[in-house]
Amino acid sequence: MATTITAVDVHDVRFPTAEAGDGSDSINRGDYSATYVELQTSSGVVGSGLTFTNGRGNELTCGAVRALSHHLVGLSLEGLDQVAFFRSLTADPQVRWLGPEKGVIHMAAGAMVNAVWDLRARLAGKPMWRFLSEMDTDELVNSVDFRHISDAITPDEARSILDKGRDGYGERLALLQDQGFPSYTTSVGWLGYPDEKVRDLTRAAYAEGWRAMKMKVGGEIDDDVRRARLIRSEIGPDALLMMDANQIWDVDEAIANMERLAEADPYWIEEPTHADDVLGHARIASALASRGIRVATGEVAANRVIFKQLLQAEAIRVCQIDACRVAGVNEVLSILLMAAKFGVPVCPHSGGVGLCEYVQHLAIFDFLRVGTSLDGRMVEYVDHLHEHFVDPVSVRGGRYLLPTAPGYSVAMKPSSVAEFSFPEGPAWR
Amino acid sequence: MATTITAVDVHDVRFPTAEAGDGSDSINRGDYSATYVELQTSSGVVGSGLTFTNGRGNELTCGAVRALSHHLVGLSLEGLDQVAFFRSLTADPQVRWLGPEKGVIHMAAGAMVNAVWDLRARLAGKPMWRFLSEMDTDELVNSVDFRHISDAITPDEARSILDKGRDGYGERLALLQDQGFPSYTTSVGWLGYPDEKVRDLTRAAYAEGWRAMKMKVGGEIDDDVRRARLIRSEIGPDALLMMDANQIWDVDEAIANMERLAEADPYWIEEPTHADDVLGHARIASALASRGIRVATGEVAANRVIFKQLLQAEAIRVCQIDACRVAGVNEVLSILLMAAKFGVPVCPHSGGVGLCEYVQHLAIFDFLRVGTSLDGRMVEYVDHLHEHFVDPVSVRGGRYLLPTAPGYSVAMKPSSVAEFSFPEGPAWR
The missing domain is CATH 3.20.20.120 (Enolase-like C-terminal domain)
Known part of the structure; x- marks a missing residue:
């Protein structure tokens, strides 16, 4: 039976790291944090994803997950068109203006996209590296949105790289x-x-x-x-x-x-x-x-x-x-x-x-x-x-x-x- | 007496424009909206700024204004170091990670920076174009953050452009x-x-x-x-x-x-x-x-x-x-x-x-x-x-x-x- 996403939970998790100087560099200084997403599903398996942030403002990426979550609630994993799924989160015709494809909204999309992949790998019973590495070339190629990068790589070139990757x-x-x-x-x-x-x-x-x-x-x-x-x-x-x-x-x-x-x-x-x-x-x-x-x-x-x-x-x-x-x-x-x-x-x-x-x-x-x-x-x-x-x-x-x-x-x-x-x-x- | 900012009010304002097809293009379709900022001050003059958004997600730029507003509350306009002021909003050592200098947080900074300039022009009794056009060259040059653009323009080159701009x-x-x-x-x-x-x-x-x-x-x-x-x-x-x-x-x-x-x-x-x-x-x-x-x-x-x-x-x-x-x-x-x-x-x-x-x-x-x-x-x-x-x-x-x-x-x-x-x-x- 197909697994359907029933709810998107998001947690504003922050660790008090700033005081110790851990993670300090010439530009950034803060409390290491995560916008942590859990996808509840019809099958009971939970998909997890996160995006990393630097303390203050983690509520914004959490808010962005909420603003995009209607794209995931009700989504069935069966026969999912990967490019349409990806664009639903990265090219929402209203939210895209807040990027496009950058910063708060894109990081939120990253946490959500990864949670869906985590879910898929769990349902397949494989660690992500194996889930990806054993995937058919066509399925991998069909997971890529070539919009705005077709002048650098074509689907055929991608296919050729991934097919060669089977040797050895x-x-x-x-x-x-x-x-x-x-x-x-x-x-x-x-x-x-x-x-x-x-x-x-x-x-x-x-x-x-x-x-x-x-x-x-x-x-x-x-x-x-x-x-x-x-x-x-x-x-x-x-x-x-x-x-x-x-x-x-x-x-x-x-x-x-x-x-x-x-x-x-x-x-x-x-x-x-x-x-x-x-x-x-x-x-x-x-x-x-x-x-x-x-x-x-x-x-x-x-x-x-x-x-x-x-x-x-x-x-x-x-x-x-x-x-x-x-x-x-x-x-x-x-x-x-x-x-x-x-x-x-x-x-x-x-x-x-x-x-x-x-x-x-x-x-x-x-x-x-x-x-x-x-x-x-x-x-x-x-x-x-x-x-x-x-x-x-x-x-x-x-x-x-x-x-x-x-x-x-x-x-x-x-x-x-x-x-x-x-x-x-x-x-x- | 110097004017001090006492509060940052932010309003999530949205106009229902999507239905009529106004503003529709190949990528964006939404309700024209604004994250509208009002700075309350000790002198009673209000500074106004906004950033434009496309409907859903306007709450994120509003949230970003709130996340940055502590940089403005208590700020005195007298002798304000413009680059330090600009960086307080654009290079906050925690929030910068969510950009840097792009998208939700940068647009929020835009609304806030503009509100401060609106306030300054109002206090000077001039429309913004006149406030800027009549400003000393040095004050204009000192308002620019040359970090990351010094390979394209130097303060001396900027000074020369603005000085020549006095002719005619x-x-x-x-x-x-x-x-x-x-x-x-x-x-x-x-x-x-x-x-x-x-x-x-x-x-x-x-x-x-x-x-x-x-x-x-x-x-x-x-x-x-x-x-x-x-x-x-x-x-x-x-x-x-x-x-x-x-x-x-x-x-x-x-x-x-x-x-x-x-x-x-x-x-x-x-x-x-x-x-x-x-x-x-x-x-x-x-x-x-x-x-x-x-x-x-x-x-x-x-x-x-x-x-x-x-x-x-x-x-x-x-x-x-x-x-x-x-x-x-x-x-x-x-x-x-x-x-x-x-x-x-x-x-x-x-x-x-x-x-x-x-x-x-x-x-x-x-x-x-x-x-x-x-x-x-x-x-x-x-x-x-x-x-x-x-x-x-x-x-x-x-x-x-x-x-x-x-x-x-x-x-x-x-x-x-x-x-x-x-x-x-x-x-x-």
């Missing part, structure tokens, strides 16, 4: 089951941490097996240089050091500052300038190429149209998809396919609330069916807030182990939802 | 006082109107003196061609016919469709594809240049960083600022200055709720101090909903007459606010 599938799966998915840690160098804490965390991470670490930059440049030297001296010349400016710099400033930071041999500079600045990223990428510094971005790229241009303009050499900034699995699919076509490795953005849980599935699927390589691929890892999830990530020796439970891994524990619901939960009273 | 100021002002500001009408060709209504409206507009008219395209291409022929046959070869696709097309589709529509000699094609697609607009502009068709966009361009790129990439030959999609007067200033530097004429987007009232001031200021030319400049005019404003626009023979009342002209009549407040107003019960 078994070997790649065996490799992941044996070794897990490569990862890097961002827990060592938040901007709010004093030097001693950075040194201690770097040593501990190295001892745990991490050979790729990310630090925040964008404070006083002399401080950035000092911290970069400190971390590089701890990890030696061979480990990778990534830097993340969280958009604070102007274009010329980014180039000048990275020329100074080049002494610490950064592997990439992430978000060197404003997230919307495709041409600016392209100029920075071109200026830093001779120093071997890659430009990475994507966690705040609003939608597939921004990713399309970043790829067309050769502005990025690392494509940092986010699972819920864009409108969920359908839109991520389109970005993975474009990245594969343009030959740019995907290293998902993670951290926040539930982002590690989400993106492990996407990275695994990308390796198994789309990008089909581990070269330059790493999933970000941040050791925050995993205890609130029913099926949290499992990371050992710097690698993500394959999830085995059905679904998309972002179902939250009812006790955590109750404790941290804002403003009525005990944590906020 | 008196003559330009006299010209406007004598003739008003050139305009075009969009009331003739909404997509929801049948052919006969289009013909009647076109004839009536021509008889009223309009020599520039805009039609919506992006339906079936054969329908678009038929309607374009119809309008062109009514207005003769010399009047201007503009076309607006409201983002419905992909890049190659836009080029192909405009090659068919070229027979009607369109002056510009507006929003040929997705609002975020700078590179796509550039490709379309280049493909259509030989046919003399300009690319115009901006009403949904999220912020100054998108405008910067549209100008850098030579993607537009008509810069369509919006008064409240971006974060109000401060951000519009930065866009006017970039457009002047790049030599692209500004033709503000208008219509909606209160947009004509707003943008007349910006176009007049642009002519008097920034762009200093009327060549290719026109303000859009739509004859909807002006009756709800205390100081509505006055348009005669296709030209806007100069506003004379102090402020930014978007103060709404209390009776209209009461009647159309959603959901409790009598119009919605």
